[in-house]
Amino acid sequence: MKFAAHLNVMPRAEISDPQGQTVERTLPAIGFEGITGVRVGKRITFTVEAPDENAARTIAASASEKLLANPVIEDFELELNPL
Amino acid sequence: MKFAAHLNVMPRAEISDPQGQTVERTLPAIGFEGITGVRVGKRITFTVEAPDENAARTIAASASEKLLANPVIEDFELELNPL
């Protein structure tokens, strides 16, 4: 079975995010008011092939934990949908 | 009113994604089989303050187009929820 995986990897809440801050400072300068709390992370999408959803989730979650996100600085959220 | 915006910015389908391809080629070597079609993009979250949802959506969408995503090489998807 195939599953579509969507992974959101964001800098951990207590860590400052210079990229987000820079974007936030730039926005009013180019005419966008009212945007705050910008944080910039990664979005990774892929397909997992596995016998069932559980197996697919195990693979995807462990790939996320081990490689795709770094728990020292990032949190992740994984979404899995059958294809 | 305040809205939580979630923006997914992905390389456009026809644009090559060296980052995703390299991750995909590396995964089996680390012991993750069955993962294909990896694409790596950006996830940006922020808060929009605007009189109503429509106004908030206009601001967020146009900021995405102008600054947060590069329409020449990226597609984006915007999700907006009242806070």
Add this chain to the structure above:
Amino acid sequence: MRPTVGVVVFPGSNCDRDADYSFEYLGADTKFLWHLETDLDGIDVIVLPGGFAYGDYLRTGAMAAYSPVMDSVRRFAAAGKPVIGICNGFQVLCEAGLLPGALRRNSGLRFRCMPVRIRVETLESPFTSGGMWPGQVLTIPIAHFDGSYYAGDETLEELLAERRIAFRYCDAEGELTPESNPNGSRLHIAGILNPERNVLGMMPHPERAVDPAVGGTDGRLILNSLLYSLQPAET
């Protein structure tokens, strides 16, 4: 005795030849170790050089940390032998869990190539024991985009308490001024040691400051200290 320095080469490493050149310049034998290599017999020092392993895609050092050679490096380190990770090599060591913390994008959000000053924080390591004094200021180049050292408060306290910070960014007088921190590293950290003090990770490039024809010479202090530490103790 001429020590043998093993220079690990990941796909995308690009300071491997520089490390090789500088260690040879200082009188060591060197050997390149392609990342698939697992046999570290006869190697006295491991260098994880700078560069862009796997293009720095995803996260710096993330994919390289899983290269076959890294298991051997782990055992090598566990046996108490010295390992030095420079720039990308530091990033790999953190990703591989051999050192705590992580390296994030420079706070200025730009790549920076420039000489910086770093302060020697401890002499208790093979990399800093020979010919340096505590608080000594060295001038060493940096060249990185992701050099902002981050670790949680607990880890930082541990690093401080165990005197495992090897180098900190400072100004010419050794002061930790905000302008002297080129990348936003916490506590101005430029290099740290593992608890056993035989693994060093540092963002600045000591191997670029060895041959006076193309750079300074302060890097020699670090690399020579390491090479001396391998000489059998005189009795």
Add this chain to the structure above:
Amino acid sequence: MTPETATEPPLHRSLGLTDDEYSRIQEILGRAPNHAELAMYSVMWSEHCSYKSSRSHLKDLPSDGPHVLIGPGEGAGVIQVDGIAVAMRIESHNHPSFVEPVQGAATGIGGVVRDVVSMGARPMALLDSLRFGPLPGDTGADRTADRNRWLTGGVVSGISSYGNCIGVPTVGGEIKFESSYSGNPLVNVMCVGVVPVDRIMLARAPGPGNAVLLLGSTTGRDGIGGVSVLASAAFDEEAGTKRPSVQVGDPFTEKLLIEGSLSLIEKGLVVGIQDLGGAGLCCATSESAAKAGTGMTIDLDEVPLREKGMEPFEILTSESQERMLVIMKPELVQDAIDECTRLGLRASVIGEVTDSGRLTVTRGGEVVADVPAASLGDGPLYHRPYTAPTGPRVIRTPAPDPVTAPDEALLKLVASANIASKRWVWEQYDYQVMLNTVAGPGPDAAILRLPGTQTRIAVTVDGNGRYGEIDPREGARHSVAEAYRNLSTVGAEPVAVTNCMNFGNPEIPEVMWQFVEAVQGMGEACRVLETPITGGNVSFYNQTLDDAIYPTPMIGMIGIVAPGSIAPPIGFQNEEDIIVLLGRTKDELGASEYQRTILGALEGPLPELDLNAEATLGWLMRELISRDLLNSAHDCSEGGIGVALAEMAAQGRWGAQIRTEPGRDLIPWLFSETTARVVVAVGPGDLAELKDLAKGIGTPVAELGVVKGKLLSIRGMADIKTAVIKEAYEQGFPRSMGEIEE
């Protein structure tokens, strides 16, 4: 089909081929070409690949010299320095960088690096020469200013990300801002590489039976046909929309490709190698076969593809990045594939060299294209009409601006984006990796050690579009002279040139005239200065609507540093040193930076150029430096003596006390861009020797003053603190980029 389709022009025209060109193809083939063949001819006979407008003019350039090993016509020019071959090449990536600056610049680096690798050389240095419209706050800034800033930042970060990742240092370059580039920036990149003389490779496919390998990235629908193939409604519409308008660089694969190619060459596995650049596979295969007088069969089924459903013409003309074509003996193929696999590099056998003289392409066992290999490269040759512009060309020297005080003018110039320190740019480049960078970026020219030797070369890239706009022939001569002077100022003897000619639409006779004039001027100067041209690149159509860019030839020049010669720094080092001007200053403010930034004008006449004076000055500089007489040196170029002195103060430890020439107006004396001048500082004890040498060779010498204190004090002008000059010089550029809040 809509009714209009019937009246649409025939396919070949929408592919950019003229009716005559089409008939010639029919003649060559003895039949009508099929779609794939037509697409192949259309890209190969495009201006970009065939140099059809420029070829007839370029052939007269001087290309012989004692150091030249390989002149124009190969992937890169090659010179010999102390038994080592040094390859050099400049490429433009102007249009892609305007669409997407980061990726456009990045892929530009990739391309020029592969050119150098295709000679068997290891790339050892990059230089970038950039032109944009004015930045916010700059003289001439208009509504494009914000976009210009965005383009500037993007291009620099593209060069930085790609060049740094592949581990080739970017050691120098230049970056200038002029309104003429607002609609069409220039991104030119030069690459220098080294190879043992006996290992130089050529793009040849000799030996029928030899295997043809494709190394590197998969092939996608990127950059197909460049121009108008895309527009053709006759091709599958859906495929058209799937084609990306921008290519994304993959520096990681490029790095593997460099290592892989060089490793195969070093192991002696390679008989010919060519990069895949413009016109992709179609160009690399036909050219390497044609040059060896052979033919080739290519099986498209063996080409690794990135996308499904690609048409043969798409595979053949795709300009997907990071690929190389390698020709080798069939019995060595397995060794090569094993080595590539070890390195993590893709390698596939895609065909075979034949003796047919034809390029025969198959897919699924069917022949999809079959043409004489040489006919693709043997494109049409045009003698485009050219005429000098007839309109009145304003040639008068504008009166100095009476309102801006000289000290204000100097500070404004020093802080302007064109003159201020480019540290903001080059700190983003890894200029040290490979440990051969002896000096640079920062000095007048970068100095590099040839790996494994004590031999040093110096490299610079220079161009002056303002001068070219006034007089393209003189502009080109000036650019050569400036490059020559920059090399001489660091003590190097210039030996060879490569170039990139950036011009507007050659179908406009006035633009074509600019090109012809510039080529002749460049050739003339290179003849006199004995710096043969080893190759170059022509970029036409740098134009938006009716506005062509200033005619901008970029000159990349390499020199050899005498053993033991150490280049003096720019900055003032010792108090009490005597400051001396070598050369004579005339009142020549035409087309100067002063005129641009302070007066907001562009008017001639240009400073006079005496190439013999440049040559003697060059000799003198080399002599002074090899005798170790100079404590500081900086050539006078943009901004004249005033800016040269300010830069020497900004980069040094001290200020200076300067007296002016009696009876001269201050402004023209300070800011004239008279050629053949260098400002130097010498110890008082060495002044006599300097004067003797200068007198002996006939270079005028004028004592300007003395290194002293913390002021730049010029008679007739208010004193300026060196700290103020430093601030203006160092912060000017970050301020223009919006990094410093006002």
